[in-house]
Structures are given as structure tokens and as C-alpha cells.
Amino acid sequence: MPVRVLTPTDALAYRLLTSSAFGGSVDPDDPAASAPLSPGQTALGIDSAALPGGAEGVLAAAARIRHDEISLGGGRVRCGGIAGLAVHPAHRGDGLFAELLAAVLARCDEESLPVSMLYPSNPEIYRRHGYQVVARVETLEVPLVDLQRLRCVPGRRTVPVTAASMPRVRALYEELTAGDNAMLRRHGPLFPDGLPGHGWEAVLLVGADGLDRGYASWTRRGGDGPGLEVHEVLGRDREDLRALLRVIGSWSTVTESVRLRVRTEDPVLDVLPGGGARPAGGTVPIVMMRVVDTAALLEARQAPAGLSGALRLEVTDDTVPAGTCRAAGLFDVHVADGRVRAVPVPGSGTTSAESSAGPSAAHSPEATAGTVLLDVHAASLLLAGGRSLADARRTGLRAEADAPAEALLDALLAGPRPSVLDAF
Ligand SMILES: CC(C)(COP(=O)(O)OP(=O)(O)OC[C@H]1O[C@@H](n2cnc3c(N)ncnc32)[C@H](O)[C@@H]1OP(=O)(O)O)[C@@H](O)C(=O)NCCC(=O)NCCS
The missing domain is CATH 3.40.630.30 (Gcn5-related N-acetyltransferase (GNAT))
Incomplete structure (x- = not known):
């Protein structure tokens, strides 16, 4: 076709x-x-x-x-x-x-x-093609009575966000989500400069020394139900988050609750003072990812400080015709000095699930932690970060490894579970 x-x-x-x-x-x-x-x-x-x-x-x-x-x-x-x-x-x-x-x-x-992402309405049809659910975009309904008790945080003030100060919001987003897995880098042309529009508002939080410390953004909603759609609350520390939640709490005179969009392991969850938050109604958007180029995806990440070692990784992919992309193959993965190198093994040419032997059947080079075998589903889940090989096995995906190689790959891919927030 x-x-x-x-x-x-x-x-x-x-x-x-x-x-x-x-x-x-x-x-x-x-x-x-x-x-x-x-x-x-x-x-x-x-x-x-x-x-x-x-x-x-x-x-x-x-x-x-x-x-x-x-x-x-x-x-x-x-x-x-x-x-x-x-x-x-x-x-x-x-x-x-x-x-x-x-x-x-x-x-x-x-x-x-090297990686593809989508927000499916029907995950099953994409799962068959190697995409794996890596995140859910949770939204909580937070009663404002929970936020009314927050005290003023000294040494911080809030300022309105305008077109002139929007670059400071962008810079904070960039900085404060750099350590997360899968968060979009929101730059042009898909994220044009200027205010987002459609009723989007925000305040910047500024420290006594003039340093930008965080921001909260929202859209005011009319009608019944939560009066505020809070898009993001990002801060450098707990006190910043508390100060920003206090701003959100100031709507308590006009609405009983707000909807708060959160990341998978959002620090704001740990700062919410009351226990009244509950999942907001409606379907929870799903995020799926799929590895396209295994070597490039591995090399894009930094290795945790102090982690070093080598392993041989085999990825099989029987979901697309052989040669469609570079997800499948045999790779020598070296981790050292904060960097990852993933080198396709010359002549391996593995492009489908033809290797069905266990890990020890593959030839491990000397001085490696051993071999890891992943099907493309497990590779898509794991290379997005924040999950372990045991997680993949629990999900029924193929993730077999020699124990030292498993420990090394788990340590390399550890980190926050992926989160995706698709817009400011
Ligand atoms: C979903 C859609 C893209 C499928 O396109 P299609 O060319 O008819 O699909 P295919 O004939 O290639 O079928 C692909 C697989 O999806 C399955 N599928 C198709 N429509 C489906 C549906 N509505 N619900 C569940 N499964 C469906 C098929 O059974 C088939 O499975 P198989 O590979 O095991 O046989 C098409 O129906 C469509 O455009 N729908 C409206 C828009 C949409 O939903 N886009 C996807 C957004 S996530």
C-alpha cells in the first residue's frame, strides 16, 4: 500500500x-x-x-x-x-x-x-504494534477546605504571569522537569512563544533573593463542579509548593474544589495537607511509548553517577515487518562515567522473535554482567524509565536476564516513573 x-x-x-x-x-x-x-x-x-x-x-x-x-x-x-x-x-x-x-x-x-509516543483512545490496537502503556495522566479533585489551613510562607512572593514573564515560566518548567522521565520539552515550533491563551492564567513564585522558585497555572471554570482546572504546580522545594497551593486555596470563597493535574510521582502529592483529594471523574488519559531505535534511546540518557558495567542486550520485535525500524537487534551496552554506549553487534541482524533461547544461550563477551533478552513490549516499557525487569515480567512481557545484568539494567533505567503533561 x-x-x-x-x-x-x-x-x-x-x-x-x-x-x-x-x-x-x-x-x-x-x-x-x-x-x-x-x-x-x-x-x-x-x-x-x-x-x-x-x-x-x-x-x-x-x-x-x-x-x-x-x-x-x-x-x-x-x-x-x-x-x-x-x-x-x-x-x-x-x-x-x-x-x-x-x-x-x-x-x-x-x-x-528514537522513540514514539501517543495518547490512544484504544490502547489494544497499538499494543499489538509494540507500544506500551507507560503513564496515566491523573487528575485529582481537591477540596479547597484542605488548602485553607496553609500558612503564609515567608520570604516568597507571587507575581502575575504576563507575556513578558512567560519565558520565566518556560525556563522553570524546563529546569524543574529535566530530571523527570518522558516530560515533553516544550519548545517551538510545536509550543510557540507567548501566553497559552484560552483563559490560561498563572502566578510566578519569587524568592527574597529574586530567584524564580516555581509557578502555578490554571483555567477558571464556570458552572457547577470544581471552579478551577489547575494545570501545574511546580516548585523547587516543599515550601514553594506550599506557597503555591495556598494561592490555589484562595479560591475557597467562590468554589468548593479544584481539579489538579499531577505527574505520576508529583512532589505536590506529598505536600497536600488534607486527605480529601480523590480521583476526578472521567476517563484517565493513557500515554503509550514505543522504542524505535534502541541504541539511540539508550545513549540519550545519562548513567547514574558511580554506575559502571557492561551487558549484552537482545531486543526482539515481531510486531512490525523486519527492518521497519531499529528497535530489534543485539547490542553491547557499556555504562561508565555518566554515559551509556550501545553498540549494535556486527552481523547480529536480529529483527524478529527468532531468538527464543534463554539468556545463557547468547554469547556474552568477557567482562560483562551477562545478557538481557527483551521483547519489544518490554523494551518499550523499560527504556521509558522508572520500571524494573521484574515489573515487565509481572505484566507478562518477555524480560529474561542473567542476575548481574538485570541488576545493572535496572540501576541504569531507574528513576521516576514516566509522566507526560501535554501542554502548559
Ligand atoms: C481505529 C482505526 C484506526 C482502525 O483502522 P482499520 O484500518 O480499520 O484497522 P485494521 O483493519 O487495520 O485493524 C487493526 C486492528 O484493530 C482492530 N480494530 C479495528 N477497529 C477497532 C475497534 N473499533 N475496536 C477494537 N479493535 C479494533 C482490528 O480488529 C484489528 O485487529 P487485528 O490486527 O487483531 O486483526 C479506524 O477504525 C479509525 O480510524 N477509527 C476512528 C479514529 C480512531 O479511532 N483513531 C485511532 C485513535 S487512538
């Missing part, structure tokens, strides 16, 4: 396809409907006309690959964010999804995006 890169002339056909799939209406006569898709992404599609009985000017299937970047193990890595994937109703059930997804992964590899 010919998958091709879409051009600006395909913008209208793409919008018609995705509005049919996800809702919304597109007026073909409105020039905005034909405007090029926003920069910082590649769109791929399959023409309906290329299929039996297909129509000219219609896309049978399409998806966008966002050129994102995420934090990972103290480093950062480029990430293909898959968005707006749809198959035309006339062409569903014919296998176009698998065709398109394989092309998307191949394109991510071509564009040096």
Missing part, C-alpha cells in the same frame, strides 16, 4: 478525514480548512484513489508525527508524537491501520526520532 508524505495541498483532505473520525466540522470553502498543517510535524497518508474503487482527492488513512523532544534519564531525546491517526470509514477493516503504523515507525526512524 503506497504510504506517502502529505504536502500542504493535502491539508483539506486530512482535516476532512480527521474531523469525520474525531468530531468537529470542516467547511471546505473556508480558507482556514486548507491552510497548511502547523510546522514541526510530518504527515503521512494513503490515497483512497490508490485502493480498489477509491476516490480521487480523498485520504484513505493518515497520521501526523510530531517532532517532540522529551526528558529521559537526565538527558533528552527526540520523540515522534503520533497524532490524528485515522482510517476513512470506507476503507476500515482492510488492514490499513497496520500498514500506516509501520510506515509511521519507519519514518520516525528516518527522522532520527
Whole structure:
């Protein structure tokens, strides 16, 4: 099936396809409907006309690959964010999804995006292609009576965030989430400069010495229910978080509770003073990731200080045609001096689940901790960070290892569980 890169002339056909799939209406006569898709992404599609009985000017299937970047193990890595994937109703059930997804992964590899991420409404169809659930975007409903008791934190003041001070919010976000796994680096062109808009507001927290210490951002909601949608509360320490929660608590005269979006291991959870927080209603958005280039993904992270050793890693991938991307293979992984090197073993060429022997069957080079065997599902789970091989096995994924190699890989990949917050 010919998958091709879409051009600006395909913008209208793409919008018609995705509005049919996800809702919304597109007026073909409105020039905005034909405007090029926003920069910082590649769109791929399959023409309906290329299929039996297909129509000219219609896309049978399409998806966008966002050129994102995420934090990972103290480093950062480029990430293909898959968005707006749809198959035309006339062409569903014919296998176009698998065709398109394989092309998307191949394109991510071509564009040096060693990992791919998406927010699925149906995780199962992506799981079969090697994507693994790595995070859930939790939102809590917090009663404001819990925040009213917070005392004023001395030595800190809050200032309004304006277009002029927005770069300080961006700098804080960048700095305070650099050690998290999978948090988006929110830079252009996908995250343009300026205030986010749509009612977004924030305050900056500033120390007595003038140092920016954190921020809280929210959107005021009308109607019944929680009156404030709190997007982020980020601070350098507990006192900063307390000071920012106190600001949120000041809405208690007009609303009883707020919705608070949190990271997986968000420090703010440990600062909430009351026990009244509970999961907010509604579905919990899921984040899935998939390794595209194992060696590049490993090398993007920093190694924990003091950790050193070597292991041989084999990744098998029977979810996509062989050669689609560089997830599968045999790699010599060296960890030393804060760095990771992952070198494909020459001539290994493993691209499918053909290796079914246990770890000791692979040839381990001298002076290594041994061998680790992962299927692509386990690799996708583990290389996103914050999980252990035992976690992967508990989930039913293939993760076999010699004990010292397992200990080394677990130590390398340790860290906060991945979190993704997709916008300010
Ligand atoms: C979901 C969608 C992309 C599937 O496209 P498709 O080309 O019809 O899918 P395929 O025929 O290649 O089937 C792919 C697999 O998904 C499964 N699948 C398809 N639609 C499904 C559905 N609605 N629910 C559960 N599974 C589904 C198929 O059974 C198939 O499984 P298999 O590989 O084990 O046989 C298409 O129905 C669509 O565009 N839906 C609306 C938009 C959407 O949901 N996009 C995905 C956002 S996460």
C-alpha cells in the first residue's frame, strides 16, 4: 500500500478525514480548512484513489508525527508524537491501520526520532504494534477546605504571569522537569512563544533573593463542579509548593474544589495537607511509548553517577515487518562515567522473535554482567524509565536476564516513573 508524505495541498483532505473520525466540522470553502498543517510535524497518508474503487482527492488513512523532544534519564531525546491517526470509514477493516503504523515507525526512524509516543483512545490496537502503556495522566479533585489551613510562607512572593514573564515560566518548567522521565520539552515550533491563551492564567513564585522558585497555572471554570482546572504546580522545594497551593486555596470563597493535574510521582502529592483529594471523574488519559531505535534511546540518557558495567542486550520485535525500524537487534551496552554506549553487534541482524533461547544461550563477551533478552513490549516499557525487569515480567512481557545484568539494567533505567503533561 503506497504510504506517502502529505504536502500542504493535502491539508483539506486530512482535516476532512480527521474531523469525520474525531468530531468537529470542516467547511471546505473556508480558507482556514486548507491552510497548511502547523510546522514541526510530518504527515503521512494513503490515497483512497490508490485502493480498489477509491476516490480521487480523498485520504484513505493518515497520521501526523510530531517532532517532540522529551526528558529521559537526565538527558533528552527526540520523540515522534503520533497524532490524528485515522482510517476513512470506507476503507476500515482492510488492514490499513497496520500498514500506516509501520510506515509511521519507519519514518520516525528516518527522522532520527528514537522513540514514539501517543495518547490512544484504544490502547489494544497499538499494543499489538509494540507500544506500551507507560503513564496515566491523573487528575485529582481537591477540596479547597484542605488548602485553607496553609500558612503564609515567608520570604516568597507571587507575581502575575504576563507575556513578558512567560519565558520565566518556560525556563522553570524546563529546569524543574529535566530530571523527570518522558516530560515533553516544550519548545517551538510545536509550543510557540507567548501566553497559552484560552483563559490560561498563572502566578510566578519569587524568592527574597529574586530567584524564580516555581509557578502555578490554571483555567477558571464556570458552572457547577470544581471552579478551577489547575494545570501545574511546580516548585523547587516543599515550601514553594506550599506557597503555591495556598494561592490555589484562595479560591475557597467562590468554589468548593479544584481539579489538579499531577505527574505520576508529583512532589505536590506529598505536600497536600488534607486527605480529601480523590480521583476526578472521567476517563484517565493513557500515554503509550514505543522504542524505535534502541541504541539511540539508550545513549540519550545519562548513567547514574558511580554506575559502571557492561551487558549484552537482545531486543526482539515481531510486531512490525523486519527492518521497519531499529528497535530489534543485539547490542553491547557499556555504562561508565555518566554515559551509556550501545553498540549494535556486527552481523547480529536480529529483527524478529527468532531468538527464543534463554539468556545463557547468547554469547556474552568477557567482562560483562551477562545478557538481557527483551521483547519489544518490554523494551518499550523499560527504556521509558522508572520500571524494573521484574515489573515487565509481572505484566507478562518477555524480560529474561542473567542476575548481574538485570541488576545493572535496572540501576541504569531507574528513576521516576514516566509522566507526560501535554501542554502548559
Ligand atoms: C481505529 C482505526 C484506526 C482502525 O483502522 P482499520 O484500518 O480499520 O484497522 P485494521 O483493519 O487495520 O485493524 C487493526 C486492528 O484493530 C482492530 N480494530 C479495528 N477497529 C477497532 C475497534 N473499533 N475496536 C477494537 N479493535 C479494533 C482490528 O480488529 C484489528 O485487529 P487485528 O490486527 O487483531 O486483526 C479506524 O477504525 C479509525 O480510524 N477509527 C476512528 C479514529 C480512531 O479511532 N483513531 C485511532 C485513535 S487512538
